[in-house]
Amino acid sequence: MNGKLEEARLPGNHQPVSLDDIIITAELSQRPSRSPNLEAENQALVTLAKQWASEPGTILQALVETAVKLCQADTAGISLLEQCDNGEEVFRWVALAGVHKDHIFGSTPRDFSPCGTCLDRNAPQLYEYPGRYFTYFVPLDPSIVEGLVIPFYVGGRAAGTIWIVSHDNRRLFDCEDVRIMTSLAQFTAASWQVSLAWHAAEANAQRARQAEQSLRISEERFRIALKNAPIIVFNQDPDLRYTWIYNSLPALSSEQVLGKQDQELWEDAQPVEAFKCTVLETGVGGREEIHLRCDRFDRFYDLTIEPLRDADGRITGITGAAFDITARKQAEEQAQQHLVQLAHMARLSLAGEMASGLAHEINQPLGAIVTYTEACLRLLRSGKANPDTLIKTMEEVATQGLRAGEIIHYLRNLVRKGETHRSAVAINRLIQEVARLAKIEARQHEVQIRLQLATALPLVFANNIQIQQVLLNLIRNGIEAMSSTEVDQRKLTIQTVCAENNTIEVRISDTGPGLSADIMDKLFQPYFTTKPTGMGLGLSISQSIIEAHRGRLWVTPNADQGVTFHFTLPYNLRKSSR
Amino acid sequence: MRVKPTVFIVDDDEAMRNALCFLGKVIDLNMEAYSSAQTFLENCDPERPGCLVLDLRMPGMSGLELLAQLMIRRIHLPVIFITGHGNAPETQRALEAGAVDVIEKPFKTEVLINRIQQALEQPP
Numbered sequence: 001m002n003g004k005l006e007e008a009r010l011p012g013n014h015q016p017v018s019l020d021d022i023i024i025t026a027e028l029s030q031r032p033s034r035s036p037n038l039e040a041e042n043q044a045l046v047t048l049a050k051q052w053a054s055e056p057g058t059i060l061q062a063l064v065e066t067a068v069k070l071c072q073a074d075t076a077g078i079s080l081l082e083q084c085d086n087g088e089e090v091f092r093w094v095a096l097a098g099v100h101k102d103h104i105f106g107s108t109p110r111d112f113s114p115c116g117t118c119l120d121r122n123a124p125q126l127y128e129y130p131g132r133y134f135t136y137f138v139p140l141d142p143s144i145v146e147g148l149v150i151p152f153y154v155g156g157r158a159a160g161t162i163w164i165v166s167h168d169n170r171r172l173f174d175c176e177d178v179r180i181m182t183s184l185a186q187f188t189a190a191s192w193q194v195s196l197a198w199h200a201a202e203a204n205a206q207r208a209r210q211a212e213q214s215l216r217i218s219e220e221r222f223r224i225a226l227k228n229a230p231i232i233v234f235n236q237d238p239d240l241r242y243t244w245i246y247n248s249l250p251a252l253s254s255e256q257v258l259g260k261q262d263q264e265l266w267e268d269a270q271p272v273e274a275f276k277c278t279v280l281e282t283g284v285g286g287r288e289e290i291h292l293r294c295d296r297f298d299r300f301y302d303l304t305i306e307p308l309r310d311a312d313g314r315i316t317g318i319t320g321a322a323f324d325i326t327a328r329k330q331a332e333e334q335a336q337q338h339l340v341q342l343a344h345m346a347r348l349s350l351a352g353e354m355a356s357g358l359a360h361e362i363n364q365p366l367g368a369i370v371t372y373t374e375a376c377l378r379l380l381r382s383g384k385a386n387p388d389t390l391i392k393t394m395e396e397v398a399t400q401g402l403r404a405g406e407i408i409h410y411l412r413n414l415v416r417k418g419e420t421h422r423s424a425v426a427i428n429r430l431i432q433e434v435a436r437l438a439k440i441e442a443r444q445h446e447v448q449i450r451l452q453l454a455t456a457l458p459l460v461f462a463n464n465i466q467i468q469q470v471l472l473n474l475i476r477n478g479i480e481a482m483s484s485t486e487v488d489q490r491k492l493t494i495q496t497v498c499a500e501n502n503t504i505e506v507r508i509s510d511t512g513p514g515l516s517a518d519i520m521d522k523l524f525q526p527y528f529t530t531k532p533t534g535m536g537l538g539l540s541i542s543q544s545i546i547e548a549h550r551g552r553l554w555v556t557p558n559a560d561q562g563v564t565f566h567f568t569l570p571y572n573l574r575k576s577s578r
Numbered sequence: 579m580r581v582k583p584t585v586f587i588v589d590d591d592e593a594m595r596n597a598l599c600f601l602g603k604v605i606d607l608n609m610e611a612y613s614s615a616q617t618f619l620e621n622c623d624p625e626r627p628g629c630l631v632l633d634l635r636m637p638g639m640s641g642l643e644l645l646a647q648l649m650i651r652r653i654h655l656p657v658i659f660i661t662g663h664g665n666a667p668e669t670q671r672a673l674e675a676g677a678v679d680v681i682e683k684p685f686k687t688e689v690l691i692n693r694i695q696q697a698l699e700q701p702p
Contacts, residue, residue: 360635360662364591367683371597374687375604393600400593446637
């Protein structure tokens with residue numbers, strides 16, 4: 001009978017096979033059941049319990065090996081329900097023992113598998129040649145003759161199955177197998193629940209450890225970065241006493257700073273305290289460059305201050321970060337020094353170029369002086385001297401002496417070694433002074449100089465002599481550019497206007513032939529010159545000077561004739577209003 | 579009796595012109611001053627004897643250009659150049675063009691007076 005049955009149910013029968021054809025659970029009650037081997041079972045369970053206690057990670061494997069042994073099955077396994085990345089649910093073979101143990105971690109679909117049907121029916125199921133219906137089992141060799149699948153639940157939810165398989169038609173499962181496997185399924189559920197909890201706890205602990213670790217690393221990084229950065233961070237209360245400071249100054253410890261005000265720490269604390277007071281009063285943060293000094297300590301900081309507020313928005317103090325910019329300041333100072341030297345050199349060269357014209361200008365009054373005095377001497381010697389005539393003449397001599405002196409004064413200014421010193425300068429007055437000197441040259445070149453100066457301009461913070469040098473360079477360039485212009489058209493216009501972004505703009509326009517695009521490009525390069533004499537440093541130095549004053553120097557063609565050189569100088573609203 | 583000669587001064591510098599005219603009064607020389615070569619040319623009478631004290635470098639027509647104009651108009655006036663520029667390239671050219679002398683400002687009046695007398699004694 002077994003033979004016939006087998007024949008009818010063998011794979012290869014081309015009748016369509018239904019799920020009910022392969023499930024023979026009902027047959028179990030009709031099969032003779034073997035008597036339980038309680039001793040073996042008891043021993044196995046004790047071993048499992050010990051294993052679980054000592055090595056909880058291997059308990060599932062131990063369970064399937066026990067199943068193989070107690071049920072004399074060919075293969076046993078535990079399938080756990082798991083969700084794939086794509087959301088699909090599968091049974092994962094997390095533990096296998098026996099013939100097909102190498103298929104560990106294989107999987108079957110939740111919706112189409114003996115395990116799935118078992119969970120759907122919520123009871124142990126016995127399958128006969130399941131490969132007839134679940135054709136993905138066909139390649140298995142040896143193939144599955146019978147499979148007994150027991151569901152297990154964790155926390156009221158289906159978690160997976162434990163199963164045994166026979167590959168031999170002489171070993172068919174009975175009720176005793178169902179009892180043993182049900183017992184192992186309970187064991188599996190319990191151990192899996194614990195394992196899940198343990199894994200969750202472990203994962204949590206791991207996460208906590210990682211979080212702590214990364215926090216520590218980040219804190220450490222922050223600390224190292226701050227420690228090695230030239231930055232001081234601090235808080236001050238409404239009385240501007242330091243309440244907290246990190247990375248205190250090299251010269252002062254935190255203890256020396258806390259509770260103190262700036263005026264107790266620095267020699268000239270007035271500007272920094274005024275700045276902080278403004279932030280406290282207005283509630284608007286700000287940024288300023290400050291200079292701090294006490295014994296053996298002299299540094300520059302880029303200081304940012306923000307107000308601190310409580311929950312109601314009331315200002316409770318300030319917080320600040322001071323970035324050490326001493327090195328930058330020193331570099332700037334060095335560049336400034338360098339520019340001062342270069343500018344001086346260029347002025348000497350300029351003085352050289354102008355010397356001939358100036359000498360002529362000095363010789364005119366000197367010639368007049370000598371002629372007047374010698375004529376007076378003749379009068380005196382002849383005894384025909386009339387005091388009125390002599391007085392009038394001597395007055396004229398004095399005037400001419402002063403005229404010569406004025407020119408020498410200009411020349412001396414020009415060759416004077418410039419200081420780095422900057423002061424508040426009235427740009428119009430500077431232009432008027434330079435124009436007087438430039439008019440000597442202008443007259444020789446028959447150029448008219450016209451001044452169109454805006455009234456009530458704010459003062460600019462500038463190096464007097466360097467700005468005069470720029471003006472003189474631009475004026476002389478303009479004058480020389482007009483040598484081929486008709487004499488009555490030779491007009492040089494110097495204009496001052498209040499421009500945008502708190503700057504004053506100076507414009508120097510000529511009526512020369514203009515500049516080609518090619519020359520315009522190279523105009524500000526050092527040693528570029530269109531003149532037979534001169535070093536070609538004038539414009540490049542002028543540009544450096546203006547840029548050092550945070551201004552800009554550029555050139556534009558005029559609508560009608562010639563070009564206009566423009567330069568801007570910023571004025572500080574706050575400083576000029578003080 | 580010969581017409582008293584005139585020393586014509588052409589210089590763009592007012593102080594220099596005034597000083598020379600004052601000197602002329604003191605030493606009893608007829609002097610006439612012009613502020614540019616152009617105004618002198620416009621007022622120049624070829625019949626009037628005298629000499630010319632001429633600034634080399636002036637805006638507009640220079641001293642050398644005036645000398646050339648005089649030659650073109652066949653006006654033969656001895657010329658003494660005065661200049662504020664020592665060693666100017668024009669100095670050599672002025673001498674080659676037949677100037678009596680080129681005197682650098684400032685100069686001793688005695689030198690200028692000597693040259694003026696020398697020029698006035700030249701045969702026309």
